[in-house]
Every structure is written in C-alpha cells, then in structure tokens.
Amino acid sequence: xxxxxxxxxxxxxxxxxxxxxxxxxxxxxxxxxxxxxxxxxxxxxxxxxxxxxxxxxxxxxxxxxxxxxxxxxxxxxxxxxxxxxxxxxxxxxxxxxxxxxxxxxxxxxxx
Amino acid sequence: xxxxxxxxxxxxxxxxxxxxxxxxxxxxxxxxxxxxxxxxxxxxxxxxxxxxxxxxxxxxxxxxxxxxxxxxxxxxxxxxxxxxxxxxxxxxxxxxxxxxxxxxxxxxxxxxxx
Numbered sequence: 001x002x003x004x005x006x007x008x009x010x011x012x013x014x015x016x017x018x019x020x021x022x023x024x025x026x027x028x029x030x031x032x033x034x035x036x037x038x039x040x041x042x043x044x045x046x047x048x049x050x051x052x053x054x055x056x057x058x059x060x061x062x063x064x065x066x067x068x069x070x071x072x073x074x075x076x077x078x079x080x081x082x083x084x085x086x087x088x089x090x091x092x093x094x095x096x097x098x099x100x101x102x103x104x105x106x107x108x109x110x111x
Numbered sequence: 112x113x114x115x116x117x118x119x120x121x122x123x124x125x126x127x128x129x130x131x132x133x134x135x136x137x138x139x140x141x142x143x144x145x146x147x148x149x150x151x152x153x154x155x156x157x158x159x160x161x162x163x164x165x166x167x168x169x170x171x172x173x174x175x176x177x178x179x180x181x182x183x184x185x186x187x188x189x190x191x192x193x194x195x196x197x198x199x200x201x202x203x204x205x206x207x208x209x210x211x212x213x214x215x216x217x218x219x220x221x222x223x224x225x
Contacts, residue, residue, distance in 0.1 A: 034214065043115075043201050043216035044154065089153060099144070099214075101153040 012108045019077040021105045023090035032093040035075045037086045085109045115204050115217035123223045132187040132220045136204030143185040146201040192224045
C-alpha cells in the first residue's frame, strides 16, 4: 500500500508553546489530506483538511502546510493547551475513497 | 449535530464465535468505511460502501463480511473470531463517494476476543 508516515512518534511541548507535527506521504497523485486527533479510546476527530491545489490552510489555532515538491505535510498548533494532548494522524486520500493513515504522533502538553 | 453512531460500544466474544458490528452514518451520508485499529497502531482500512455497493476493499480478512443497507447503515460481520481480532473497529461516513466530503468517524466498537 501507499506510505504515509510521521517523522516523530512522540512530541512533548510546554503549555502555551506552538507545536509542529510533520507527515511525509509517498503518492504524488493524492489530492486530499486530513489531519485527525485521536484521544484514548475514542474515534479519530477531524481537525483540518487541505486539497492539493493549496499550500496552506488555517483553522482555529491550527494551520496545515502542504509541500507537494517534497511530499510533506505539517500541522501547526498555536498556543498548545493540555486538551491538545492526543495522538495526531495525517491521512491521505487516494482514488476509490480509501484513506491511508500514517503512524500517529503522540503529543504531550506539559502544564 | 448528529454523528456517526456505532453499536455496541464494547463487545466481548470467545474464540471461534461470531460478532456483528453496526454503523449508522450521518444523515444523508451515502458512503461508509470500516477500519480496524489494533493497540498502538494506526487505523487500517477494511472495506467501504457507496450507495449500498462495495466501493473499495482493504485488508479485510475472508472471515469478515460487510454490507450497506437501504437506509445506508452498515454491518460488519465477523466469524470464527481469533484473539488477534481484538481491536477497536471504527466506522466513518461521508457524502458523495470520492473525495470524502464530510468524512467523520464514529466512536468505535471495542472488540475483545478471549
């Protein structure tokens, strides 16, 4: 299958700092990407998405950056809060509706 | 707002038993996806349905089958359960097939096989 992976399995940040979570994907034909947050025992929760015709998209406290040249995706969380502690997955949509999830990054916010 | 509903939330079965997981998509969503997530692993795609027809197939074992009904809810049937089937099973729904518009996950069913 296609490879969508995250560079770092764990990330610890101080409360109030900005967090950056990275993701590499391998299929240059993918045209839709989503970041999900998953808390323990719960389903993945949509955070933000981006289509391949964009290189940046902003939400509330979150920004996703897409670099198609190097097939890299990042999620930036501003002013990280304890409630942001979770596992974050990037997902890549290929044809046929199939999502490929990368290995999650566990974000821990230190109060 | 209505979300994706999965039932049951928890299920304990013995080896070689069967299990049925249910998924009720967001109203008006026509596409349903099933994922399996083992402990500490990322979700693995099993199968999807669009307009009641199978649209894509992933790593679903032959012991498992699924279908989407006329009301768009879906059921995942699992037979001859093995210990390795213990996992979280997530359902997601979206609108319009390709593109994953409104793609939303349910809270999952935790299956434990003993």
